Amino acid sequence: MDAFADTMAAVHNCARPVRLAGSSATVDARTGEVLSTFRSADAPLGVLYRPCGNRRAHICPACSRTYARDTFALISAGVAGGKRVPEQVADNPLLFATFTAPSFGLVHGHRGGKPCRPRRRDDRTRCPHGRPQWCTAVHEPGDARSGAPLCPECYDTASAVMWQWHAPELWRRTTIALRRAVAGHLEVMESALGERASIQYAKVAEYQDRGLVHFHALIRLDGPGGAGIGAPAPAALDGPTLAALVREAAPGVTVLAEAIDDEDSPRVLAWGVQIDVRVVTPAHRSDDPTAALTPGQVAGYLAKYATKDVSGLHGEGQHRPHVAAFRAACEHLADRAARHHGEEHDYQRMGKWVHMLGFRGHFGTKSRRYSVTLGALRRARARWQAMAAESRRTGEPIDTRDLERRLLADDEDETTVVVGSWTYLGTGWRDAAEEALALAAAARAREYDQWRADRRDGHDKGTGISGATTSTR
Ligand SMILES: [Zn+2]
Ligand SMILES: [Zn+2]
Ligand SMILES: [Zn+2]
Structure with missing residues (x-):
């Protein structure tokens, strides 16, 4: 013993x-x-x-907590300094942004104790399949119906899978668009941006009840040498201005997704309309929910998301038919792509990511000079x-x-x-x-x-x- x-x-x-x-x-x-x-x-x-x-x-609850602690340390070092990251990093403009998936049809959801999709009696319409397009139920968090389509037939599961498959590319293009926007604001050539500033980020993916991921990202503007090294971040660009640039740039970012096969059509994929961008300030803590976020809060959020995964969608032994349907659609599209495109195509690999509902990105990623x-x-x-x-x-x-x-x-x-x-x-x-x-x-x-x-x-x-x-x- x-x-x-x-x-x-x-x-x-x-x-x-x-x-x-x-x-x-x-x-x-x-x-x-x-x-x-x-x-x-x-x-x-x-x-x-x-x-x-x-x-x-x-x-593994124990190792997952170690991972969460390390993620917390990594994130907070990039926010407030520490772990050999200079403390001056806290002076640089910092944002906490959430990039959501677009809507692919009406879904049930918990709305903080309010009815799901209330409609006035005279405004209650049904879809072509005869299903109601309203729901007066109050879903609690963890409700198996949360995230389920109001009509599985109307819901565009194929596009949802395609969005998930291309989400990492959408993020990559967003970072490029932001670089371009920052260069434009500073009136320098994009290729010369490195002499004035650098943009660092850390992000985690979080599965929503729908089965689609959201990205939560910290975006930091540094001087040319990186965090707290050499020249400071350009004074012409403060937190609110950087936030405005993200809000302006992100909605325009798209990925053109090739059709799965001849029966399918190409799709233009983009972020959902809810792009939430908040400025993080090292200022005093506050209980006001509209106040700016503090470094400790954002590091805590990101560390918590980093240990979650697709298994969270199943709850405690819960059966969620819409998650099973999402997985089945993913498998089906992978099969179709394999038949149509053969071995070489990118879509061919979709079959390997069915268990992740088509999301092949890393859960947590960060740019090289974000922190430790x-x-x-x-x-x-x-x-x-x-x-x-x-x-x-x-x-x-x-x-x-x-x-x-x-x-x-x-x-x-x-x-x-x-x-x-x-x-x-x-x-x-x-x-x-x-x-x-x-x-x-x-x-x-x-x-x-x-x-x-x-x-x-x-x-x-x-x-x-x-x-x-x-x-x-
Ligand atoms: Zn372990
Ligand atoms: Zn509902
Ligand atoms: Zn329908």
């Missing part, structure tokens, strides 16, 4: 740890001296367990654990001077290398009871974090990752 408890603690209550057998040695890169060795046979259970690192909360990377944060954690283990072994204290710089240093600055030989044995605990214990421990850890955060203050409540929020203050 002790061996199991130690192992569980070492993988931070991961639900499906990876089991490895083998050994490794830590070597001084300059002298070649072997500093320490490790063999899995010496591990508490005789096998090395490593956390699975999965981002999705329903697969997830990889650097993971490396820092591994280095910290190695330091702590070394300190326990030798009794030497951990030197905290300049610690963050050393933890986040690039690999080139690394003075030790780890060489090893490992064999993959499998994934998961030895039996269901062990997995249940790990899940229970993860839930307890989460409750404890929550309790600690609630005691501190009501800061960022509702983001679900309050354990990490102190890093912004």
